[in-house]
Amino acid sequence: MTGLVWLCRRETLRVSKLWTQTVLAPVVSSILFILVFGLSLGGRIREVGGVDYEVFIVPGLITMGMTQAAYANNASSIFQARFDRYIHDVLSAPMRPWQVTLGYTVGGVFRALAIGCSLLVLAALLVGVPVERPFALVTAVALGLVLFSALGVVVGIYAETWDHTTFIANIVILPLAFVGGVFYSVDVLPSPWEELSHFNPIFYLVNAVRFGFLGESDVSIWLSLGVTAGLAVPVYAWSQWLFTTGRRLKS
Amino acid sequence: MFRDVPALELRGLTKRYDDGTMALEEFDLQIPSGAFFGLLGPNGAGKTTLISAVCNLVRVTSGEIRVFGEPHQSLPARSWIGLAEQDINLDRFLTVRETLLYHGGYFGMREPDERAEELITAFGLEHKRDVRAPKLSGGQRRRLLLARALMHRPRLVILDEPTAGVDFELRMELWRYIRQLHAEGTTILLTTHYLEEAEELCDEIGLIRDGRLIARDSAEGLRTHFGVERLQDVYVKAMAS
Numbered sequence: 001m002t003g004l005v006w007l008c009r010r011e012t013l014r015v016s017k018l019w020t021q022t023v024l025a026p027v028v029s030s031i032l033f034i035l036v037f038g039l040s041l042g043g044r045i046r047e048v049g050g051v052d053y054e055v056f057i058v059p060g061l062i063t064m065g066m067t068q069a070a071y072a073n074n075a076s077s078i079f080q081a082r083f084d085r086y087i088h089d090v091l092s093a094p095m096r097p098w099q100v101t102l103g104y105t106v107g108g109v110f111r112a113l114a115i116g117c118s119l120l121v122l123a124a125l126l127v128g129v130p131v132e133r134p135f136a137l138v139t140a141v142a143l144g145l146v147l148f149s150a151l152g153v154v155v156g157i158y159a160e161t162w163d164h165t166t167f168i169a170n171i172v173i174l175p176l177a178f179v180g181g182v183f184y185s186v187d188v189l190p191s192p193w194e195e196l197s198h199f200n201p202i203f204y205l206v207n208a209v210r211f212g213f214l215g216e217s218d219v220s221i222w223l224s225l226g227v228t229a230g231l232a233v234p235v236y237a238w239s240q241w242l243f244t245t246g247r248r249l250k251s
Numbered sequence: 252m253f254r255d256v257p258a259l260e261l262r263g264l265t266k267r268y269d270d271g272t273m274a275l276e277e278f279d280l281q282i283p284s285g286a287f288f289g290l291l292g293p294n295g296a297g298k299t300t301l302i303s304a305v306c307n308l309v310r311v312t313s314g315e316i317r318v319f320g321e322p323h324q325s326l327p328a329r330s331w332i333g334l335a336e337q338d339i340n341l342d343r344f345l346t347v348r349e350t351l352l353y354h355g356g357y358f359g360m361r362e363p364d365e366r367a368e369e370l371i372t373a374f375g376l377e378h379k380r381d382v383r384a385p386k387l388s389g390g391q392r393r394r395l396l397l398a399r400a401l402m403h404r405p406r407l408v409i410l411d412e413p414t415a416g417v418d419f420e421l422r423m424e425l426w427r428y429i430r431q432l433h434a435e436g437t438t439i440l441l442t443t444h445y446l447e448e449a450e451e452l453c454d455e456i457g458l459i460r461d462g463r464l465i466a467r468d469s470a471e472g473l474r475t476h477f478g479v480e481r482l483q484d485v486y487v488k489a490m491a492s
Contacts, residue, residue, distance in 0.1 A: 006356025014344050085340040089399070092306040093357035094329035250303075250310050251268060 003095040004103050011107025014077060015114065022073065022111050027118045030065040034058060034123060037183060048185050051214055058129040059210040060182030063144065066116045067205070070108035070148040071173060075165040077107055078156025082249070091250065097243040101153065105239070108149030116141065129213055136221055137212025143225060144205045147232035153239040157248045176202045186218050201231055256320040258284045258407045258438035259305065264314035266300050274300040275462040277314070282440060284319070287433045289453030290442045293490060297462040298442040299337065302411050306334045318407060330358055333405030337412040339392045341384035347371065347395055348380045351402050358403035370398040374428070390421045397428060407438045414448060426452065446482045458489045465489055
């Protein structure tokens with residue numbers, strides 16, 4: 001277990017050393033979203049489902065900030081380690097594949113939690129966002145972070161250029177987050193956009209987190225947690241399989 | 252216990268890459284514990300593939316690798332190997348001290364601080380303790396690479412062209428470290444392009460070409476076998492045959 005502990009320490013140390021890029025920048029950008037959208041649109045929309053608009057958008061923005069960070073952290077950490085080949089130090093070490101998978105996953109989780117906790121404190125101070133269902137919130141965040149941290153590991157292993165890692169972040173995750181109900185309730189969308197939203201996995205994660213904060217969401221919390229878990233488990237298993245077989249890591 | 256079994260034993264080791272390149276074919280090799288073994292061969296002969304296979308960095312197509320009697324994938328076998336690769340592959344986010352500490356941690360050391368300080372002093376990196384790897388000079392990086400390989404006190408140290416591209420002074424310095432290591436009982440597998448390096452350091456030399464071991468003996472034995480006076484001529488004859 002010593003190797004696992006040190007790999008976790010290394011991945012969290014990297015986040016800490018680069019804290020202005022890894023934590024501060026995403027927090028500032030999410031707070032700007034809360035301020036700009038909350039102030040500009042809040043005056044026109046006022047409430048969504050009986051909740052003040054500036055409060056309504058907080059769970060989605062926190063989810064978006066955390067998932068992007070979890071993914072980006074691990075994709076870049078693994079890709080850099082492969083690119084510079086210092087991943088050899090880990091691959092040749094007496095560690096089991098599950099320990100390596102877990103160690104690399106922890107970095108993304110740590111960074112996402114640092115961002116999420118900072119945003120929670122700031123949002124509580126700025127707009128007074130409540131936490132109505134803490135157990136559901138913790139479960140949703142845990143599943144979401146496993147999903148996106150593991151996805152970052154997988155993409156970091158498959159990527160052949162830096163562009164590949166940013167492509168997934170900018171062309172897949174960010175658009176799906178934006179249309180996943182971060183800024184609105186999908187109930188207000190006309191058909192077929194409302195129905196199509198239900199094929200967006202981030203929609204379920206946003207709603208699970210929103211349920212944890214506000215106690216209400218567009219779909220059942222169990223469905224939201226079920227869909228998120230149904231994605232998190234196979235993606236984590238995929239990352240584990242890559243370290244177990246050495247595929248893409250060892251020629 | 253470790254004197255009774257070979258430090259490294261390869262049986263029928265074959266590695267065919269996905270593009271069809273046969274890097275190693277039915278490769279057999281046994282290196283006794285405590286030996287200083289040199290592996291000589293041209294680029295593409297299979298030296299680095301062999302080392303990578305031993306260190307679990309490539310997927311072996313077939314064959315068996317044992318390190319002090321244990322399968323090379325096993326955790327004990329991994330912990331007994333120290334590898335300094337040919338290319339500098341230091342973690343860009345870590346300082347000199349952290350590089351050693353984290354390596355020790357990955358390899359199961361619970362209290363790596365003292366050992367890290369010992370190596371920092373031994374390799375003359377005291378003034379660079381808190382400097383990150385990208386800011387070190389080429390020579391300092393090469394020394395750190397060797398220090399990292401030795402951090403967890405491996406029984407088998409594998410050095411893949413450790414002096415490639417370094418100046419004369421550093422080469423002499425690295426030779427001194429390596430000799431001292433061998434004198435302390437560590438088994439060493441060295442690959443090099445420099446024939447004089449192999450002759451100077453190694454008890455025994457293996458010649459590898461096209462993924463096969465074509466000869467192995469002491470430098471003197473190789474010269475006698477090939478009927479020449481210089482190791483350079485042995486190499487030319489062996490590679491041409």
